[in-house]
Amino acid sequence: MLDYAVKRLGLAVVIVSVAMLLLFSMIYLIPGDPASVALGPRATEAMKAALRERMGLDQPIWVQFWNFYSRAWMGDLGTEVLSERPVLTVVGEQLPYTLALVAGGITWSVALGIPLGCWAAVRRGSWIDRVVGVLSVAVIAVPSFVVAIYALLIFAVALQWLPAIGAGKPGDLGDQLVHLILPSLAVGLGWVGYIARIVRASMLEVLEASHIRTAYAFGLPDRLIIYRYALSIAILPTVTLLGIGVGQMLSSAVFAEIVFSRPGIGKLVYDAILTRNFPVVSGAVLVTTAFFVLLNLLADLIVGALDPRVRSSF
Amino acid sequence: MSEAVSEPAVSRGKTARAALRLLREPLGAFALVLVVGVIAAAVFADVLASADPSKIAPRDRFMAPGMEHLLGTDQLGRDLFSRVLFGGRIALTVALGSTGVSLLIGVALGLVAGYGPRWLDNLLILLFDAIKSFPTVMLALAFVTLFGPSLTAVVVVVVIVNVPGYARIIRTQTIALKSAEFVTAAQSMGAGTARILRVHILPNVIGPILILASMDIPVVIAIEAGMSFLGLGVRPPTPSWGAILNDGFANIRETVWIVFAGGMPIILTTLGFTFLGEALRDIFDPRLKAR
Numbered sequence: 001m002l003d004y005a006v007k008r009l010g011l012a013v014v015i016v017s018v019a020m021l022l023l024f025s026m027i028y029l030i031p032g033d034p035a036s037v038a039l040g041p042r043a044t045e046a047m048k049a050a051l052r053e054r055m056g057l058d059q060p061i062w063v064q065f066w067n068f069y070s071r072a073w074m075g076d077l078g079t080e081v082l083s084e085r086p087v088l089t090v091v092g093e094q095l096p097y098t099l100a101l102v103a104g105g106i107t108w109s110v111a112l113g114i115p116l117g118c119w120a121a122v123r124r125g126s127w128i129d130r131v132v133g134v135l136s137v138a139v140i141a142v143p144s145f146v147v148a149i150y151a152l153l154i155f156a157v158a159l160q161w162l163p164a165i166g167a168g169k170p171g172d173l174g175d176q177l178v179h180l181i182l183p184s185l186a187v188g189l190g191w192v193g194y195i196a197r198i199v200r201a202s203m204l205e206v207l208e209a210s211h212i213r214t215a216y217a218f219g220l221p222d223r224l225i226i227y228r229y230a231l232s233i234a235i236l237p238t239v240t241l242l243g244i245g246v247g248q249m250l251s252s253a254v255f256a257e258i259v260f261s262r263p264g265i266g267k268l269v270y271d272a273i274l275t276r277n278f279p280v281v282s283g284a285v286l287v288t289t290a291f292f293v294l295l296n297l298l299a300d301l302i303v304g305a306l307d308p309r310v311r312s313s314f
Numbered sequence: 315m316s317e318a319v320s321e322p323a324v325s326r327g328k329t330a331r332a333a334l335r336l337l338r339e340p341l342g343a344f345a346l347v348l349v350v351g352v353i354a355a356a357v358f359a360d361v362l363a364s365a366d367p368s369k370i371a372p373r374d375r376f377m378a379p380g381m382e383h384l385l386g387t388d389q390l391g392r393d394l395f396s397r398v399l400f401g402g403r404i405a406l407t408v409a410l411g412s413t414g415v416s417l418l419i420g421v422a423l424g425l426v427a428g429y430g431p432r433w434l435d436n437l438l439i440l441l442f443d444a445i446k447s448f449p450t451v452m453l454a455l456a457f458v459t460l461f462g463p464s465l466t467a468v469v470v471v472v473v474i475v476n477v478p479g480y481a482r483i484i485r486t487q488t489i490a491l492k493s494a495e496f497v498t499a500a501q502s503m504g505a506g507t508a509r510i511l512r513v514h515i516l517p518n519v520i521g522p523i524l525i526l527a528s529m530d531i532p533v534v535i536a537i538e539a540g541m542s543f544l545g546l547g548v549r550p551p552t553p554s555w556g557a558i559l560n561d562g563f564a565n566i567r568e569t570v571w572i573v574f575a576g577g578m579p580i581i582l583t584t585l586g587f588t589f590l591g592e593a594l595r596d597i598f599d600p601r602l603k604a605r
């Protein structure tokens with residue numbers, strides 16, 4: 001297990017490093033000089049030269065990459081162009097809001113997806129199974145920002161059941177949760193479909209297994225067999241799936257934050273784009289990417305701990 | 315499937331038989347109708363449109379759907395029905411164009427990774443994994459900040475994001491075929507690498523990837539609409555479903571019709587392409603269903 005964990009961790013570090021190299025080379029592909037781009041058309045030559053020196057743009061490119069790379073691992077992602085606050089602080093302030101949103105999305109997708117998938121598998125071939133099947137594909141297909149806007153329109157503007165804007169009063173947990181309901185539905189709805197499908201498939205497999213057939217032969221109640229013995233095994237693949245899902249949910253969160261005017265990484269990046277604040281954009285991209293890689297690592301380690309076959313095939 | 319009905323199709327070959335099976339599946343037939351409808355609406359946009367999609371008429375703003383404006387008008391009094399039709403052109407052009415380019419690059423890189431030297435394979439796999447580790451929208455946002463908002467930027471991001479998936483599948487299949495008898499036979503008869511890849515490997519690996527690519531079309535449509543919704547895709551006044559949705563969102567307390575006009579085509583098109591892709595996959599390659 002330790003061997004597998006070390007190898008998997010090493011791979012994660014290499015992947016993040018290559019991702020950093022890609023991000024860094026993107027900056028160097030821009031037409032024009034990053035300093036003038038960052039400062040805008042009204043900057044003087046002296047201002048540009050000062051910024052170029054501060055950003056280290058007068059150094060050879062590999063020195064620049066090494067600086068960027070080594071500082072990033074130490075948590076130094078540079079400073080904002082105008083306010084000169086450290087990017088890591090700025091991103092760190094917004095991260096909890098986005099994580100809450102993703103956690104809400106996972107809650108929605110698990111709370112709806114597992115029962116639906118389980119239900120469809122138990123009643124295999126019935127009309128319920130068919131409806132769940134069609135519905136799962138449908139919610140996967142519809143883009144999350146469309147869900148966000150329609151949810152806003154129906155539940156906040158037309159019915160006025162739930163708030164439309166913001167993250168709720170600071171310190172008031174109940175109010176914050178109420179503000180989380182609609183945005184996290186938009187983030188998680190598509191994953192209801194993915195989870196329902198995978199739970200259904202793995203549930204069908206588990207129900208065929210000999211220990212479940214034995215349980216039926218012993219005459220244990222259906223309810224006990226399905227929920228206690230079968231489902232507890234059948235939900236395992238959702239762990240890996242959610243590891244991948246978080247990446248897409250981070251993408252959906254960008255839209256949910258903008259539609260519902262919530263603070264968060266997405267809103268931060270969006271505002272930074274409009275002001276051409278590139279250090280913030282690249283810092284936020286790097287933090288979310290690292291976070292995503294870390295979660296995939298965790299998901300793989302959990303599955304590796306539970307299933308020895310995964311470890312040996314790595 | 316009843317034999318009597320499928321019999322005449324056999325003589326017309328595999329495609330006709332598949333089409334018949336598709337039409338007998340209610341969901342597949344429904345999806346086919348949707349997709350054909352969307353494509354027709356986009357192709358014949360200039361014939362079907364009742365007005366110039368960019369013509370501003372401030373006095374007619376926020377009109378509800380009616381005979382003159384089938385889907386109503388937006389905040390500038392532009393005819394939404396015409397904008398939706400022309401928006402469909404943008405959506406389909408971006409989707410088909412970027413999926414096509416991703417396929418070309420993905421297949422080429424997949425063949426190279428699968429057939430080429432081991433170190434190149436490892437390098438490419440690492441690159442693919444690194445690209446996959448960026449959240450798509452985050453990568454798109456970073457890209458747009460650097461290169462400025464445009465449809466080209468959207469297409470480039472989609473290509474970057476899609477290539478790894480295609481390349482990985484082609485690579486796996488190429489490795490499986492590399493030591494197949496017919497490939498070894500071709501090698502021993504002196505066939506060059508290019509010929510082996512083109513004549514012996516490519517035809518055997520291309521099938522499943524085409525179905526997967528068709529299932530990515532709705533995803534690409536969603537990315538284009540999403541970026542245009544954020545104002546980072548098409549430039550105004552070019553109509554795009556995402557841009558219409560953004561107009562509707564900005565005026566959501568004035569009227570719901572703009573949101574309706576912008577959102578419905580996105581929903582119907584993504585549903586149509588997704589269900590069609592699922593139906594085609596079940597017909598042509600049931601093994602992929604496990605994915």
